[in-house]
Amino acid sequence: MELEFQHINKTFGRVRANQDISLTLRAGRIVGILGENGAGKSTLMKILSGYQPADSGEILVDGVPLHAGNPQAAIEAGIGMLQQDPLDVSPFTVLENFTYGQVPGKRLNSREAAKRIREQAALFGFDLDPDQTISSLSIGQRQQLEIMRLLELGVKALILDEPTTGISAEQKEVLFAALRNLAKRDGLIVLLVSHKLEDVIALCDEVVVLRGGVLVGDRQMPATTAELVELMFGQALTPQSRESVPLGSSALRFDGVTLRNKRVAVEKFTLEVRHGEVIGFAGLDGSGQELILRACAGLVRPSAGHILLNGQDLTGKHFRAYRENGVVFSSAGRVEEGLIAGLTLTEHLAVTNSGAFIDWEAQRERTAAQIKHFNVRGTPESEIQQLSGGNQQRFLMALLPDRPNLLVLEQPTRGLDVDSARISGSSCWRAVMLARQSCSHRPIWMRW
Amino acid sequence: MSNPKVVRILFVLLSIGASLLVTSVLVMVVGQSPLDVLDRIWQGAFRNSESTAGVFNFWIPLALCSMGLILTFTAGLWNIGAEGQVLAGAIAASWAARTFVLPNEIQIPLELLFAVAGGALWGLLIGILKTRFGVNEIFGGVGLNAIISVYSIYLIAGPWQPPEGGSAQSTQPFPDHALLHPMNETFPVSLIALILTAVAIVAVYLLLRGTRWGLQLKATGKNAKSALLLGVPTTRATLTALMAGGVLAGLAGAYRVLFTYDSLRPNVSGGIGYLGLLLVLLTGMSAIWTPIVAFIFAAILSGSTRLRVSLGLDSSLAGVLQGILVLSMLLFNGVRQRWEERRKSKTVTPSAVESQPTPSNAKAASGE
Numbered sequence: 014m015e016l017e018f019q020h021i022n023k024t025f026g027r028v029r030a031n032q033d034i035s036l037t038l039r040a041g042r043i044v045g046i047l048g049e050n051g052a053g054k055s056t057l058m059k060i061l062s063g064y065q066p067a068d069s070g071e072i073l074v075d076g077v078p079l080h081a082g083n084p085q086a087a088i089e090a091g092i093g094m095l096q097q098d099p100l101d102v103s104p105f106t107v108l109e110n111f112t113y114g115q116v117p118g119k120r121l122n123s124r125e126a127a128k129r130i131r132e133q134a135a136l137f138g139f140d141l142d143p144d145q146t147i148s149s150l151s152i153g154q155r156q157q158l159e160i161m162r163l164l165e166l167g168v169k170a171l172i173l174d175e176p177t178t179g180i181s182a183e184q185k186e187v188l189f190a191a192l193r194n195l196a197k198r199d200g201l202i203v204l205l206v207s208h209k210l211e212d213v214i215a216l217c218d219e220v221v222v223l224r225g226g227v228l229v230g231d232r233q234m235p236a237t238t239a240e241l242v243e244l245m246f247g248q249a250l251t252p253q254s255r256e257s258v259p260l261g262s263s264a265l266r267f268d269g270v271t272l273r274n275k276r277v278a279v280e281k282f283t284l285e286v287r288h289g290e291v292i293g294f295a296g297l298d299g300s301g302q303e304l305i306l307r308a309c310a311g312l313v314r315p316s317a318g319h320i321l322l323n324g325q326d327l328t329g330k331h332f333r334a335y336r337e338n339g340v341v342f343s344s345a346g347r348v349e350e351g352l353i354a355g356l357t358l359t360e361h362l363a364v365t366n367s368g369a370f371i372d373w374e375a376q377r378e379r380t381a382a383q384i385k386h387f388n389v390r391g392t393p394e395s396e397i398q399q400l401s402g403g404n405q406q407r408f409l410m411a412l413l414p415d416r417p418n419l420l421v422l423e424q425p426t427r428g429l430d431v432d433s434a435r436i437s438g439s440s441c442w443r444a445v446m447l448a449r450q451s452c453s454h455r456p457i458w459m460r461w
Numbered sequence: 462m463s464n465p466k467v468v469r470i471l472f473v474l475l476s477i478g479a480s481l482l483v484t485s486v487l488v489m490v491v492g493q494s495p496l497d498v499l500d501r502i503w504q505g506a507f508r509n510s511e512s513t514a515g516v517f518n519f520w521i522p523l524a525l526c527s528m529g530l531i532l533t534f535t536a537g538l539w540n541i542g543a544e545g546q547v548l549a550g551a552i553a554a555s556w557a558a559r560t561f562v563l564p565n566e567i568q569i570p571l572e573l574l575f576a577v578a579g580g581a582l583w584g585l586l587i588g589i590l591k592t593r594f595g596v597n598e599i600f601g602g603v604g605l606n607a608i609i610s611v612y613s614i615y616l617i618a619g620p621w622q623p624p625e626g627g628s629a630q631s632t633q634p635f636p637d638h639a640l641l642h643p644m645n646e647t648f649p650v651s652l653i654a655l656i657l658t659a660v661a662i663v664a665v666y667l668l669l670r671g672t673r674w675g676l677q678l679k680a681t682g683k684n685a686k687s688a689l690l691l692g693v694p695t696t697r698a699t700l701t702a703l704m705a706g707g708v709l710a711g712l713a714g715a716y717r718v719l720f721t722y723d724s725l726r727p728n729v730s731g732g733i734g735y736l737g738l739l740l741v742l743l744t745g746m747s748a749i750w751t752p753i754v755a756f757i758f759a760a761i762l763s764g765s766t767r768l769r770v771s772l773g774l775d776s777s778l779a780g781v782l783q784g785i786l787v788l789s790m791l792l793f794n795g796v797r798q799r800w801e802e803r804r805k806s807k808t809v810t811p812s813a814v815e816s817q818p819t820p821s822n823a824k825a826a827s828g829e
Contacts, residue, residue: 058683068517147702167652313549332689332690333692333694336692342690344690344691349684349686349687350687350690351687351690351691352684352687353680353683353684353687353688353691354684355683356679356680359679360676361691362677362680363673363676364673364677364680364688364691364692364693365691365692366673368673369672369673369674370671370672371671371672371673371676372524373671412691415691
C-alpha cells in the first residue's frame with residue numbers, strides 16, 4: 014500500500030491547522046508524526062482517517078483518491094485509527110466490541126469471533142479474554158482490542174494517536190513488538206502520533222515533523238533526541254534547574270487511611286507531607302494513586318483512618334471543606350473533570366470568582382492577561398473544547414487559585430509535549446513557591 | 462445574509478410558514494379552506510380588544526412558567542415537575558384566598574406570596590430528592606406532579622367543596638376581594654400580573670447574563686463534576702434553580718386560580734407546565750425568544766376556540782397546528798445550526814462569539 018497526501022489544507026477559524034502538506038508513505042514502514050501541541054498532527058490524522066474533511070487537497074490510496082470525510086470509506090480503503098481514548102462500548106464484552114463495524118455479510122458468528130480473538134491475542138502476546146467486559150480492562154488492553162478489531166476489518170494503514178499514554182511499560186513492549194511485526198511481517202503502514210521522543214526513537218523508521226501546521230521535516234531514523242527537539246521547536250531547549258527550599262510544618266497527614274474502589278484497595282496508608290515538599294506517585298496506572306490523590310482533595314472518603322490538613326482533621330468532609338482549606342485539585346481528565354465544554358475561557362475564569370454580579374469587561378481583560386501569561390493559544394471568547402489538549406492544560410493552570418496550601422495534580426503533563434510541560438511545570442512551580450512549597454522530590458512507588 | 466441575528470429571525474418565520482403550509486394541506490384534505498381557518502384563528506385571537514386580552518390571559522401564565530423553566534434547564538435539570546409546581550402555587554394561593562379576609566391590596570400580595578412559597582417548596586422537594594437521595598429530577602417531578610394533582614382533586618371534592626354539595630368541578634368561588642382584577646372592561650387583563658410577567662422576563666434575562674448565580678447554573682448544567690472542582694456550589698445551584706423555577710411556576714398557578722378562573726379546579730394548570738417545557742426546548746432556552754414564541758402559541762390556542770362555532774371544525778386542529786409548528790421549528794433549528802457550522806468552518810474569522818454576552822448587556826446587568 015502507498016499513501017500519498019497532496020497539498021492538504023485545513024483551517025479552523027483563524028487557525029491554519031494544516032498548510033499545504035504533501036507526503037508519501039510506503040508499506041512496511043513505521044512513521045512517527047511529531048510536533049508540539051497544536052502543530053496539526055491530530056488534524057492531519059483525522060483527515061486521513063475520515064473523521065473530518067480537508068478544506069482542499071487530496072489523499073491517494075495506491076493512486077486512488079480517498080472519499081473525504083467519511084470514516085467508513087477510510088476503513089474500506091484500509092485506513093484505521095486507534096484513538097487516544099479507544100472507541101469501545103464499555104458495558105459490552107470484548108467479543109461484542111470486536112465484531113463492531115464488520116460488514117453484515119462477512120460478520121463472524123460469536124464462536125468464530127471468540128476463536129479469532131484468542132488466536133490473534135496469542136499471536137501478538139495480547140492479554141484479552143473474549144468474555145471480559147470493557148469496563149474491567151485497562152487502557153492498554155482496550156488498545157489491544159481496538160488494534161485487533163481494526164486489523165480484522167482489513168486495515169492496511171494503522172494510525173495510533175498517543176498510544177503509550179496511560180499504559181504500563183510491559184504493555185508498551187508488547188504493543189511495540191506487535192507494531193514491528195505488523196510493519197515488517199505484514200507490510201502495514203504504521204503511523205505513530207506521539208509527543209514522546211523516546212517512543213519515536215525506539216520504534217520508528219522515519220519521522221515527519223509538523224510545526225504550526227507546516228511540514229518542516231521528514232527524516233530517516235536514527236536521529237538523536239536533540240535533533241528531533243530542534244526540528245519540533247525550531248530551537249534547542251534547555252531543562253530548568255530546581256531550587257531547594259527549606260521544609261515547613263505539616264501540610265497533610267494520612268493516618269492509617271484505608272481507601273477502596275471497585276478495583277483496588279489502599280490499606281492503612283500513612284504519609285506526612287510538609288510545606289515545601291513535592292511528592293511524586295509512581296507506579297502502574299490504577300495501583301491506587303488515583304484514590305490517594307482524590308482522598309487528598311476530599312473526593313474519595315476513607316473507610317478507616319484520618320486525614321489531617323494543617324493539623325486539622327478533615328476526615329469524611331466534603332470537597333468544598335478541603336477547597337476552603339487551600340487544597341487545589343486538578344484531575345487527569347481535563348474536559349471531563351476540570352473544564353466545562355461549552356463555556357468560554359472568560360466564563361471559566363468568571364465562575365471561579367466571587368461577587369454576585371459579573372463585570373464582563375474586567376473578566377475579559379483578566380482572561381486575556383492569563384492567556385498571555387500562560388501562553389495559551391486561544392481568545393477569551395473561545396470555548397474551551399476548541400483548544401488543543403496542551404492549551405487546555407495550560408488554561409487549567411491559569412484557573413488554579415493563587416496561594417494554595419496543597420496542590421494535587423493528577424497526571425499534569427498527560428498528552429503534553431516538552432514545551433507545554435515546561436510551561437506548565439514552571440507555572441505550577443510558581444504556585445508552589447507562593448505556598449512555600451517546592452521541590453524535594455520524594456517518589457512513592459505503588460503496587461497492587 | 463451575513464448577520465446571524467437576521468438569519469435567526471428568518472428561520473423562525475420560515476418554520477412558521479412551513480407549518481402553516483402543512484396544516485393547510487391537512488385542512489384541504491377534509492374539504493375546508495385553509496385561508497378560512499387561518500382567518501378564523503386570527504379573528505379568534507385578535508378581532509377585538511377582548512379577544513386580544515384572551516390571548517394575553519393565556520400568555521401570562523405560560524410565559525411565567527417558561528421563564529422559570531429556562532433557569533432549571535440552564536442548570537441541566539429536566540424540570541418535568543413544573544406542572545406540579547404550577548398546581549402547588551394554585552393550591553397555596555387558593556388556601557390564602559379562602560383563609561384571609563383582607564382588603565384586596567393586601568390580600569393579593571399575600572396570596573401571591575403563598576403561591577410563590579408553594580411553587581418553590583414543590584421545586585425544592587425535587588431538588589432534595591435529587592441531591593440527597595439520587596432520584597433523577599424527571600422521576601421526582603413526575604411523582605410529585607401525580608401527588609399534587611390527586612391532592613388538588615381531593616381538596617375540590619372534599620374539604621373545599623361548595624356548601625351545596627361537591628360535583629368535583631370546582632371549589633366554592635373565591636370572594637371578590639381575593640381575586641385579581643382586570644385593568645378595564647374592554648381589555649380584561651390583570652395589570653399586576655402583566656407587570657409581574659414583564660419583570661420575570663427581564664429578571665431571568667439579566668440573571669443569566671450578568672450574575673455569578675446565572676453563570677454557576679450554566680456551569681453546573683454543562684458539567685457538574687468540573688463545576689464542583691472549579692469551586693461552584695453545585696448542590697446549591699441545583700436547589701436554587703429548582704426553587705426559582707418553582708417560584709415562577711407558582712405565580713403562574715396563582716394567576717390561573719385568581720384570574721383565569723375564580724376557584725380551584727381539577728387540571729387548573731391546563732398543561733402549561735408541559736407546554737412550557739416544549740417551548741423552552743424549542744427556543745433553545747433563549748430568554749428573548751421564549752416569551753415571543755409563547756405569545757404565538759397563546760394566540761393559536763386562544764384563537765382556535767372559535768373554529769368549532771364558525772367552521773364546525775374541532776378546536777383540536779389548533780393542537781395539530783401547534784404540533785407541526787414544534788416539529789418544523791426543531792427542523793429549521795437543525796438546518797440553521799448546520800448552516801452556521803458550515804459557515805463558521807469556511808470563514809477565516811471565527812464567529813462563535815455571537816451568543817456570548819456583550820459588554821454593554823453585562824454592564825447593564827451589573828448595575829455599573
